[in-house]
Amino acid sequence: MTNHYVEDYSPGRGALTPRAWYPLSDAKALSLNGSWRLRVSPTADAEDDSFAEPGFDAGDWARVVVPGHWVLQGDGCFGRPAYTNHRYPFPVDPPRVPTENPTGDHLRVFDLPEDWPADGGAVLRFDGVESCARVWLNGTDIGEFKGSRLPHEFAVGHLLERSGNVLAVRVHQWSAGSYLEDQDQWWLPGIFRDVTLLHRPAGSAGDFFVHASYDHHTGRGTLLVDSDIEGRVTVPALGIDIATGETVTVPVCPWSAEVPTLYEGELTTEGERVPLRIGFRTVESADGLIKVNGRAVLFKGVNRHEWHRETGRALDLETMRQDVLLMKRHNLNAVRTSHYPPHPAFLDLCDEYGLWVIDECDLETHGFVEQAWRDNPADDDRWTPALLDRAARMVERDKNHPSVIIWSLGNEAGTGRGLTAMAEWIHARDTSRLVHYEGDGSCRDTDMYSRMYAGHAEVEQIGKELDGGTRKRRELPFILCEYAHAMGNGPGGLADYQRLFEAYDRLQGGFVWEWIDHGIAHPGLGYAYGGDFGEELHDGNFVCDGLLFPDRRPSPGLVEYKKVIEPVRIVPDGTGGSVRVTNGYDFADLSALAFEWSYQADGETVASGSLSVPALAPGESADVKLPQPPAGHEAVETQWTVRAVLAADTAWAPEGHEIAWGQIPVAARPLPVLRPAVRPVLGPVAGDGVITLGPAAFDARTGAPKAIGAIEVSDLRLDVWRAPTDNDEGTDWLTGSCDAKLWRDLGLHRMRHRLDAVEPGENALTVRTRVAPAASEFGLTTVYRWTSDGDRLRLAVSVSPDGEWPAPLPRLGVRLALACADTVRWFGAGPGEAYPDTKSAARLARHESTVDGLQTPYLRPQENGARADVRWAEIGGLRIEGDPAFHLTARRWTTEQLDAATHLTDLTPGDTVWVNLDHALHGIGTASCGPSPLPQYQLRAQRAEFSFVFSQLH
Template sequence: MSLRTTTDYVEDVSPGSGALPPRARYASSDARSLSLNGSWRFRLSDTADAEDDSFAQEGYEAGGWAEVPVPGHWVLQGHGSPVYTNHLYPFPVDPPRVPTENPTGDHLRVFDLPKDWPADGGAVLRFDGVESCARIWLNGTELGEFKGSRLPHEFAVGHLLKTVDNVLAVRVHQWSAGSYLEDQDQWWLPGIFRDVTLLHRPAGGVLDFFVHASYDHLAGTGTLRVDSDVDGRVTVPELGIDVATGEPVTVPAEPWSAERPRLYEGVLATEGERVALRIGFRTVELSDGLIKVNGRAVLFKGVNRHEWHPERGRALDLETMREDVLLMKRHNINAVRTSHYPPHPAFLDLCDEYGLWVIDECDLETHGFTEQGWRDNPVDDDRWTPALLDRAARMVERDKNHPSIVIWSLGNEAGTGRGLTAMAEWMRGRDSSRLVHYEGDLDCRDTDVYSRMYADHAEVERIGRGLDGGTHKRRELPFLLCEYGHAMGNGPGGLADYQRIFETYDRLQGGFIWEWIDHGIKDERYGYAYGGDFGEELHDGNFVCDGLLFPDRRPSPGLVEYKKVIEPVAVEGDGTGGTVRITNKYDFADLSALAFTWSYQVNGETVGEGTLPVPALTAGESAEVKLPEPPVATAAGEAHWTVRALLAADTPWAPKDHVVAWGQFAVSARQVPSVAATDGPVPGNGLITLGPASFDARTGALRTVGGVDVTGLRLDVWRAVTDNDDGAAWQTDIRYGLLWRGLGLHRMRHRLDAVELGDDALTVRTRVAPAAREIGLSTVYRWTSDGNRLQLTVSVDPEDDWTVPLPRLGIRFGLSAADRVQWFGGGPGEAYPDSRAASSVGRWQSTVDDLQTPYVRPQENGARADVRWAEIGGLRIEGDPEFFFTARRWTTEQLDAAEHRTDLTPGDTVWVNLDHGQHGLGSQSCGPGPLPQYHLRAEAAQFSFVFSEIS
């Protein structure tokens, strides 16, 4: 075959040429294979035609080329830079044309066949993922070219192989016609980023096969039929199955579900090959308007998962994928939507093994066409339909034998059009055992599920009640929130409110948090880089950092909150009846795998604990369980019961005693701190003394409490705005972060009106207000003391017409030499008004540094809720009522100004916030803002704190 010099194929709307038809992927076979992963020679050109094709010829000298690891992305390996956009194409929209400036990477790999490589049969060269367009040669012969970055492509190469010095040449173009189909809210990262493998294909070997394994939940039987392009036999020793391909057999079997992922090991044997099968019996159906698996409706507690590693991008290794699955299981997640493309096939093997429901999404998104009202959208242009069908087929054929996949998704944010209809029809014709999903099909013409993104709580409830209207077909379908709870920065808030609605209405079958992990790129300058940090002309900033995991895969507070919100066991009690109500919220499993414990806390200290006998309740069943007698009298102090559900034994995904669910409820109320005003203020040499404290005589500002210096104590209403405070540019709802800043709440002025010395109190009267506005807060600080302790009562009265809520309301002050922190209240992690389900009352301790939450873009973080008392920097602080506690080594203003964590330099002062209230979080970085009940309204308020020096 002669070498072509044209690059017309780059802009061709076809899926490519030369590749074999798609087929099932299997993890294990007795046929030989050779991984071609490793070090490849690499040359980067600025344009698609900058270099000729001579590098593909045998004998080409590439010794001067660079070396890169494959799998990998060359822009993460020192060659060029990554680009992040959410939906804007980073090139002119002129389909199918792409810019002449088109980074093109030539890759070379020279390899020998193993000495025991079979001499007979053929061979197939498989690429599991190349972005975005690849052209392939082997030993100087062109094999073809392809698009479809996250899909497999195979080429027949047996007739070209040599024993030694095989030259594999791959030309990869960053931009191609295929790029118009891959506008998927992620970094644009060219390269050979998944495995490259040479597969021996013995005579009579397995080609394509389809494992049909249904389950009859009434009879308790599984029916297995394996269709194969090559005749053979199927054996499943555990079930006594030995049948010919194409022949159905029904046997008693255990079903597969995400809760109990029962797999049976089998073998498909043809004349030339034995392929390992992992069979899970399950039936997916649309019945009674619900998604049912094995006869039961499923509630999806899911996440959207982009593939990501902070150093390797989308080039994931098996252990990283396993870590993702284990983290999901340990945080009660039961479902994954593979946004917005099929994942590495090994991830699906792990979902089968450990148990996760999967929506497998096609490698398709044309979101950027929304900028022109979807004009020229490829999915409504017949010229592109072959490429769309090719993408659908390559997903379905590769993944069709995974029991974890219960729904196929046509893609994401691609508008509507004839091409999507063609894809849906093809999928149903090929696989009637699964449902079809696509969020953009609002009339549900092509889909089996009514799916939406970021619908607010009220709309979701209307949908649950059947009051949403729509076509007759849509009204009869189940509802999914395929994206909700946008996990960008501090948040999301409101998850518990969504979950209560899901659990109230059968039609609502759950949702998928956006998204799993922050896509921060490890960077010496910033810690983690995001959009714009590489000089992109167009970018969407830190919108790429919107995950439940930080880039290093540490769980964020949002993931900890989500685990609590979706826990599969409800533990409820009021503390007075001597019983606790246990409810099994699994869809299938009973509670036999769990052990329950109780503990009894007084003033945050555990004074008794033991096991709690709980029956093995079936799915959906509840029971009242008697608690033991309290180990101490309730008069001893504020008391709580805590009941936990733990794994009773090791599982493949977590060890024995892993906490699956918990509940806590109060037995007795706390005693509110109070100080008898027995001392009065005494003026002196520029100071006023009151009990253990001293104040500036002119301003009334607190200077010391005992031997502890205090600086800058005053009312504070500003917080470093969160991503969710700022909202998204396209939203029409009020974006409070912008409104707050517009009002000047970040630069409040404090006017001193009076310092009054009474017989038993020091009173300081002030007005706190922003420049250029009439609104203000009349603020009175009243100090009293009993000689040993100091009490501050703050009274706040809004003046004029406050039409917006406050970011926070409390006091702020500075301490020196503060490091260790102890507190009694909510913990161990941060909590805010609409994200506090995971906060449990207890005694906790930390360092100031460990109180911080390392959001990739710095913002308000680290508040501990429901704090009764805290000890820091030599002071003990008690609150009435309970308060939010925050401490950090920089001011709120410095935090607000920082773009990256590296912008924050610890100072000599620790700034402490004691907040009477905080505004909720919501998820308005893409979804709805906080619900009204979590707004911090500007209204009259009074709160107090008691200060004492720790001896």
């Protein structure tokens, strides 16, 4: 390949016209996946083309697995991954790319199976190659292509031999196409999707388009199959047997993401039988809303990059299925395929299990924002053929999937004539779907108004139709194609967004960014992110911003999202004896669900049973009477918990899988107080450098506790610092402020504690301090007051701000060290972590964990693991009760060590367990990309009083 092709504007040469994708039987499809020979050269012109000739000896070449990325194989000997968010990792000089252009020459020798048909032709198909490829078969140059995440096919039947076929593919890391693929992900060259040889006999189906609409007024579906080749279409379950091009209307069950009804059919031509899976549904923009089958839909979605911690964007079918099952089990109903069409099998799974899909074109030119969009390919006519080629390859491949209801032109590609040309072509080719693009605020080319990371207040204004803009934009439905940046601890504010979506019809939901952390498995770091491979230009751990950890374990953010978007609402009805159940589905009634109740006393379930709930239609509510509370629990905190679970196995989850839940308080908790003394209690007693008070011993000089009973305690003091989260480190899109920078500039990470007085009194030990950062005149006047009833110890903390505090506090509470601790039990919210704006999924109950189990393994270590609304906790031999309820955190390393770590492997557990008992925490927000915590979740420096009662466990 010459540099002329690599650096020209064209999409390629030699490839067949794009067509619909469908699976063929093994008898008609030969997979060429597996072991290939590879030679990587540092530049695009370092080697000649002789390797493509039959008889070339590649015996000394390395072996790699296809599908795969060569930089993720060979332990780094083929090069290394590189991550940038939007900056191009090469000079911006379109369409040219550097001479230092890693080039992988691939070789595969194959024989045809003995039963390979001798008649007809054959097609060689590539489903994904990054970033461009030139292909030879048996020494013949058959073509070139760009468009990494798009299919390309070549007619090769005339070149095939029965044995010894030599397939040669030259892949360049960089090409002109790279300017169109700047998509906030690792740059990973290679043949990363399937390579397949397809038998195409005479008379086989070429391209075909299944039109299957649904009339919600009549309950009937209309089927028409357009085909390049004449044939017949049969759908046995519907009694359909028609010729291609003919139309038939019959009663059907419609397809939706909630009830994904598919009808098995077949397209028969002279040369083959093509399996069809037909879903009847109609998509339209009507009354200012996105409607499917006549009903407005509320998207509870996620953006999904394709990712695997070991194989990158090379995903097998079971990994794709795992993604879909996890989405369904966490109440998601939609996915945006950011920012390219996915592997075609993924859309089959969306059809089967039920997910609304925004199918996005393989287009992003975000790096041109660095030069104010000058020379942006989206507004340069020389690039328009390439843009149209990408649009066509997406639409033609995926047009027969009922799950795909919206086409997206791409992502963050500015504005311009090329995007308009794409929109016009798509609208003309497919009138059955809508078109999306976020980057043009005028909505000139789109059927909806789409935004990223708009704050709550602005979203509400849009919901109220007070947002201004063009007349067309004001009349369009609105979605947040990206919101709630799931980077590290968070995202916060999900419930507040959802309340807006459900309050205003125009707001049709959104898609959280994003599905999975793109951490790469690394032997020394656990997981690597940007910069860990020596990249000269990178964007750090911004590539780790998913609801799943790289091993596909759900993060607390996904657990929170599941609760926030649950399709059944269970809330108190206000009378105390009933619960209100509301069906939040768009299409399904509640007949598939069973309801269960349980009754908790002091967090422990003391009774349970089933609850009869009618099969409510979408949008309907009912007040359901609860049974009489069991007697004998009047002196403790009590509540009901009502759960909605699957009544039977489904394709995506087993019977009993929890869909939704709600808790209804009955009696409030009695506050912890010291018991009346059964014997005279002495006040603080000083002696030999120690002050004793009840079960505790204090340092007489500092007033700090040394032990409570037999339990060693040390370093108890006020604490206001946390290891900043990724969202703390972000810059608020609305205000331009960064919490972590403010905190560090103010010195909150290095507070100093001045001891003002240790005052043993008649009944109490009082310790007065001032806590303040160096170089500042403001601080916190803090008073610790200790009392005891002889067996238990009470600490009352009073905090008063001193001076003007220009920023919120990260936290406010006390920190102490225990010599040893392992098991942790608590009555409070759980079982997972929760912060002020991320605690919808935290369920009030008794919970148990280990100290290590309390940690959340965010790839970049940061504040994590707090348990909220804790009434009491037992740890390290102590029982701790709070007034009011508190946040509990326990770790085998200090906050300072957590703050200094860049990877989990930097954290070495020690013998000491550091415990935070927090009166309040600052919220999380989503400022890593979006807004900071809402005002109601910000921890302002103001007067506060809180207390804890300590006792030794026996």
